[in-house]
Amino acid sequence: MTTQFSVADIELELLRYPPKQEANLQAWDAADEHLLKQMTENEQTAVTTAVINDSFGTLTSALSHINSQWPIIIETDAKTSQLGAQQNLERNQLNNPNIEWHHSRALLPQGIELVLMKLPKNLNYFAHQLDRLSQVLTKGTPVYIGAKAKSINKALLALIEQHLGQANASLTWKKTRVITCIADGKARPLASETTWTIPQYSLSINNLSNVFAANKLDIGARFMLEQMPEGNFNTVIDLGCGNGVLGLRAKQLYPNAHIHFVDDSEMAIASARSNWHANQLDNPQITGEQASFHWDDCLTHLGEDVEPGLILCNPPFHQGEAITDHIAWQMFLDAYRKLKSGGVLHVVGNRHLAYHVKLKRIFKNCTTVAANGKFVILQSKK
Ligand SMILES: C[S@@+](CC[C@H](N)C(=O)[O-])C[C@H]1O[C@@H](n2cnc3c(N)ncnc32)[C@H](O)[C@@H]1O
Numbered sequence: 087m088t089t090q091f092s093v094a095d096i097e098l099e100l101l102r103y104p105p106k107q108e109a110n111l112q113a114w115d116a117a118d119e120h121l122l123k124q125m126t127e128n129e130q131t132a133v134t135t136a137v138i139n140d141s142f143g144t145l146t147s148a149l150s151h152i153n154s155q156w157p158i159i160i161e162t163d164a165k166t167s168q169l170g171a172q173q174n175l176e177r178n179q180l181n182n183p184n185i186e187w188h189h190s191r192a193l194l195p196q197g198i199e200l201v202l203m204k205l206p207k208n209l210n211y212f213a214h215q216l217d218r219l220s221q222v223l224t225k226g227t228p229v230y231i232g233a234k235a236k237s238i239n240k241a242l243l244a245l246i247e248q249h250l251g252q253a254n255a256s257l258t259w260k261k262t263r264v265i266t267c268i269a270d271g272k273a274r275p276l277a278s279e280t281t282w283t284i285p286q287y288s289l290s291i292n293n294l295s296n297v298f299a300a301n302k303l304d305i306g307a308r309f310m311l312e313q314m315p316e317g318n319f320n321t322v323i324d325l326g327c328g329n330g331v332l333g334l335r336a337k338q339l340y341p342n343a344h345i346h347f348v349d350d351s352e353m354a355i356a357s358a359r360s361n362w363h364a365n366q367l368d369n370p371q372i373t374g375e376q377a378s379f380h381w382d383d384c385l386t387h388l389g390e391d392v393e394p395g396l397i398l399c400n401p402p403f404h405q406g407e408a409i410t411d412h413i414a415w416q417m418f419l420d421a422y423r424k425l426k427s428g429g430v431l432h433v434v435g436n437r438h439l440a441y442h443v444k445l446k447r448i449f450k451n452c453t454t455v456a457a458n459g460k461f462v463i464l465q466s467k468k
Contacts (some may be wrong), residue, residue, distance in 0.1 A: 087101070087102070087110070087111060087112055088112045089101055089112070089113070091113075091114055091144065091148075093119045093122050093123060093126075093148070094122060094123055094126040094127075095126070096122060096126075096148045096151050096152065098144075098147050098148065098151060098174070098178050099174075099177055099178060100112075100113040100114055100142065100143070100144055100147065100174050100177075100178075101113055101142070101170075101173060101174065101177065102141075102142050102170060103142055103166045103167070103169050103170030103173055103383070104166070104383070104412075104416065105173065106412075111410065113141070113142040113143075113144060113170065113174065114141070114142070114144035115141075115262075116259075116260035116261060116262045117204060117205075117232035117233055117234065117262040117264075118140075118144045118145060118148075118204070118232065119260065119262075120232050120256075120259050120260065120262045120263070120264050121145060121202055121204075121230055121232040121264055122145070122148050123259070124230060124256070124264050125149075125152075125202070125230075126152075130200070132149070132152070132153040132155065132156040132157065133157070133199035133200050134157040134159065134197055134198055134199045134200070135149060135156065135157065135158055135159070135198070135199070135200045135201070135202060136158075136159045136160075136161060136194065136198045136200070136201045136202070136203075136219070137149070137158055137159070137160050137161070137201075137202050137203075138160075138161045138162070138201065138202070138203040138204070138215060139161075139162065139167075139203055139204040139205075139206050139215075140160065140162065140167065140171060140202075140204065141167055141170065141204065142167060142170030142171060142173075142174060143167070143170050143171025143172070143173070143174040143175060144174070145202050145204075146158055146160055146171050146174075146175065146185065147171070147174045147175055147178055147180055149202075150175060150180040150182040150185070151178065151180060154180065154181070154182055155182065155183065155184055156182060156184065157184040158182065158184060158185045158186070159186045159188060159194065159195060159198060160185060160186065160187050160188060161188045161189070161190060161192075161194065161215070162188075162189065162190065163189060163190040163211075163296045163351050163352050163353050164350050164351060164352075165350045165351075165352070165381050165382055165383050166350050166383050168187060169383060189352040189381070190211075190214075190215070190218075190296060190352060190353055191294070191352065191353065191356060194218055194219065194221070194222045195222065196222050198219075198222060198223060198227065199227060200227070200228055200229075200230075201219060201223070201227065201228070201229040201230065202230050202232075203215070203229060203230065203231045203232070204231070204232050204233070205231055205232065205233035205234075205237055205238075205242075205265075206296075208295070208296055208300075209242075209245065210277075210295045210300065211295040211296040212245075213245060213249050213277070213295075214276065214277060214295040214296075216245075216246060216249035216250040216274075217249050217250075217274040217275070217276050217277065218276065219250055219269065220249060220250050220251075220269065220270075220272060220273050220274040221273045221274070221276075223250070223269035223271070224269070224271055225269060225270060225271025226268060226269065226271070227268070227269040228266060228267075228268060228269075229250065229251075229266070229267040229268070229269060230264050230265070230266055230267075231246070231253075231264065231265040231267065232262060232263075232264050232265075233262065233263060233265065234261060234262055235258045235261050235262055235263045236261070238255050238263050238265065242265075243255065243265070246265065246267050247267075249274055250267055250269055250270070250274075251267050251268050251269045251270035251271075252267065252268055252270070253265050253266065253267040253268075254266055277295070279292050279293060279294055279295075279357075280292070280293045280300060280301045281293075282301055282302055282303075284303055284311075284331070287311065287335055287338065288365075289331065289334055289335070289361075289365055290361070290364055290365060291303075291329050291331060291357075291361055292329070292357055292360050292361055292364060293329050293357055294353035294354075294356055294357050295353065296351055296353040296354075297328055297329050297351060297353050297354045297357045298328040298329070298351075298354065298402075299328060299329065299331075303331065304328075304400065305460070305461070306400050306434045306435070306436070306460075306461050307328075307331055307332060307400055307434070309434055309456070309458060309461045309463065310332060310398070310400060310432075310434040310463060311331070311332070311335050312456075313434075313455055313456045313463045314335060314336065314339055314398075314432075315396065315430060315432050315455075315465070317340070317395070317396065317430075318340065318342075319336075319340045319343045319394075319395040319396045320342065320343055320344065320395060321343060321344050321346070321392060321393060321394045321395055321396075322336045322337075322340060322343045322344070322345050322346070322394060322395070322396045322397070322398065323345075323346045323348060323385070323388075323392075323394045323396075323397045323398070323421075323424070324336065324345060324346070324347050324348065324358070324398050325348050325384070325385065325397050325398065325399040325401075325417055325420075325421065326348070326349055326350075326399060326400060326401055326402060326413075326417060327347040327348060327349045327354060327355075327358045328349065328351075328354050328357070328358070328400075329354065329357045329358060329361055330347050330354075330357065330358030330359075330361045330362060331361075332398040332400065333345045333346075333347050333358065333362075333377075333398065334358075334361055334362065334365055334367060336396070336398060337362075337367045337369075337376070337377070338367070340396075341369045341371075342369065342372060343376075344375070344376055344377065344378070345362075345376070345377045345378075346377075346378045346379075346380060346388065346392060346394070347359070347362075347377065347378070347379045347380065348380045348382055348384070348385065348388070349380075349381065349382075350381075350382070350383055351381075352381050355379045355380070355381045358379060359377075359379045362377050362379075383416075384413070384416045384417050384420040385417075385420035385421070385423070385424050386420070388424060392424065393424070393425075393426040393429075394424060394425055394426065394429055395425075395426060395428070395429045395430070396429065396430050396432065397421045397424070397425060397429070397430070397431045397432070398432050399417055399418075399421065399431065399432070399433045399434075400433075400434045400435075401413060401414035401417050401418075401433065401435065401441075402414070403436070403439060411439065411444075414435070414439070414441060414444065415444055418431065418433075418441075418444055418445060418448050418449075418466075419448060422448050422449060422468060425468040426468070427468055428467065428468065429467070429468050430465055430466070430467050430468075431445070431449070431465065431466045431467075431468075432455070432463065432464075432465050433445070433463070433464045433465070433466075434461055434462070434463050434464075435461065435462060435464070436460060436461060437457070437460060437461065437462050441462075441464055442454070442462070442464055445464055445466045446466075448466070449466035449467065449468060451466055451467055452464055452465070452466045453465045453466075
């Protein structure tokens with residue numbers, strides 16, 4: 087992995103999060119370099135800056151390197167991106183006291199004078215982020231958005247204009263462009279959440295804009311719902327829960343269980359929580375909390391006292407733009423570490439991802455529970 091970042095006199099050592107990943111992936115891309123090049127060419131001074139979708143803290147670290155007191159408001163939906171930024175600030179001994187951390191639903195503060203943003207893959211989420219900015223930016227505030235040149239077209243510029251203000255794209259440099267948008271000072275209302283139903287399980291699902299499976303049940307998840315394990319489980323983890331659909335079904339099947347919902351996306355955790363309450367899944371015959379919600383990177387911070395008998399997992403196979411199986415690998419390792427003896431990891435995956443190889447290496451056993459043309463359901467026992 088290349089870790090030496092060098093742009094316009096800014097020298098940093100930057101790692102992805104988690105730091106151990108395949109050799110060819112690095113913590114930043116050319117759009118980060120382009121944004122920083124533009125900042126230095128503009129001789130940008132250290133005004134209060136919102137940094138949005140900064141994958142592993144490259145922009146935050148670079149601004150803090152230019153001025154160690156640069157006031158920065160970080161907005162990210164991904165826990166791994168927050169942890170990555172913290173790791174890179176520490177690694178480069180950048181002790182900027184003026185950094186505020188926000189997730190993608192917290193209210194943005196007033197007084198933002200500049201915005202640096204990376205274009206996310208999900209354009210509904212992007213529109214939501216622009217609407218949020220429109221509620222706090224005063225007229226004339228510059229917003230710079232870095233992206234691959236191939237992602238920028240007239241429709242994207244029109245979307246930015248509709249949600250925040252007029253936008254123009256720079257010339258191409260290293261296959262990237264920087265869009266300059268000037269906020270028009272008009273506050274837009276936030277779009278409502280998407281809600282859909284799964285009639286055969288009587289579940290109503292509500293998805294915030296950055297949650298996986300935006301407006302219908304994922305086909306892998308559907309297959310998993312048809313193949314849930316039989317048993318009497320007390321503690322179940324829905325690992326990479328998205329809107330929580332697997333954990334919600336688990337509570338219907340194992341009514342005495344406590345369900346832990348875990349996801350890297352804060353919006354996913356908020357959706358899972360809201361779906362738990364909307365579907366009224368608490369069992370009135372038992373007392374105390376019956377569900378917990380964790381915004382976390384896999385099971386890194388899950389309490390020592392949580393000893394699951396079952397972990398349900400439909401793993402992601404990309405991190406941001408990068409196709410990678412390291413998250414699935416980490417999820418399986420964490421599952422092995424946390425499961426109680428005799429506990430079961432129940433996984434759905436695309437056939438071609440060959441998760442059985444990983445599971446066999448970790449658990450020394452793996453059974454194919456079901457298969458169709460596209461997916462397999464695999465089970466490993468600790
Ligand atoms: C394929 S989706 C499955 C969502 C849901 N369980 C379903 O079946 O519809 C994978 C989920 O893993 C989450 N995820 C990605 N990286 C993660 C990580 N490092 N830790 C925890 N969750 C992660 C994603 O945000 C996404 O919600």
